[in-house]
Amino acid sequence: MIGSGVVVRLSVLKFAGFRYHHAESDYLMLVYWIPHTPDSIPANASHRLGVGAFVVNNKREVLVVQETSGRFGGTGVWKMPTGAVNEGEDICDAVIREVKEETGVETEFVEVLAFRQSHKSFFQKSDLFFVCMLQPQSFDIQSQASEIEATKWMPVEDYAAQPFVQENELFDFIAKICLSKLNDNYTGFSNVPTTTSSGKKTYLYLNNDAIGSHLLASKEQA
Numbered sequence: 001m002i003g004s005g006v007v008v009r010l011s012v013l014k015f016a017g018f019r020y021h022h023a024e025s026d027y028l029m030l031v032y033w034i035p036h037t038p039d040s041i042p043a044n045a046s047h048r049l050g051v052g053a054f055v056v057n058n059k060r061e062v063l064v065v066q067e068t069s070g071r072f073g074g075t076g077v078w079k080m081p082t083g084a085v086n087e088g089e090d091i092c093d094a095v096i097r098e099v100k101e102e103t104g105v106e107t108e109f110v111e112v113l114a115f116r117q118s119h120k121s122f123f124q125k126s127d128l129f130f131v132c133m134l135q136p137q138s139f140d141i142q143s144q145a146s147e148i149e150a151t152k153w154m155p156v157e158d159y160a161a162q163p164f165v166q167e168n169e170l171f172d173f174i175a176k177i178c179l180s181k182l183n184d185n186y187t188g189f190s191n192v193p194t195t196t197s198s199g200k201k202t203y204l205y206l207n208n209d210a211i212g213s214h215l216l217a218s219k220e221q222a
Contacts, residue, residue, distance in 0.1 A: 045125070048084060050127060051084075051095040055080075056133070063151070064153075081099050083102070099134060103141055103143060109191065111189055156178065188208070
């Protein structure tokens with residue numbers, strides 16, 4: 001419950017020209033541009049990051065789930081495990097975590113296959129979604145009861161042949177990219193550990209073709 005004193009103080013600040021910028025669980029930020037020039041205070045975070053996991057075993061079977069709620073709840077559609085990237089979490093770590101949480105399967109990150117950007121998504125923010133290929137390190141399934149109705153290994157051709165996938169241009173495109181990768185006709189973006197000028201550890205995602213291999217070899221020799 002917000003106290004009346006807090007409401008009064010916020011009203012005074014708004015009257016004085018402050019505007020709401022963003023809020024977190026432990027604070028609310030208001031800002032005011034003092035100079036008599038156009039306001040150039042950077043906007044708050046504009047995007048949410050999401051990941052989808054294309055996990056394939058040596059039988060050309062893909063790990064798929066049916067969700068209990070949301071857009072796909074009760075539809076019978078088999079989809080790849082997906083989820084949001086947490087603050088401070090790398091894409092390659094987030095997708096491994098999501099697969100473990102939803103299916104119980106341990107995996108190893110291989111590469112980013114593709115990504116898409118959409119706008120006016122969650123809370124009217126833009127959304128970046130990364131489709132990642134992972135290699136399974138275990139095969140026993142333990143579905144997340146709170147979110148997942150069913151989990152199984154499904155022939156990748158059957159996954160791509162689902163009516164929902166074929167009728168949805170984006171999903172069909174993603175399925176074709178995944179099939180091309182399995183048939184050695186596509187190369188994604190591998191994660192290469194690197195360091196920023198400030199010493200911060202980070203990942204650079206690059207196309208692991210002949211040029212990428214040359215760059216990696218040069219980095220290892222340095």
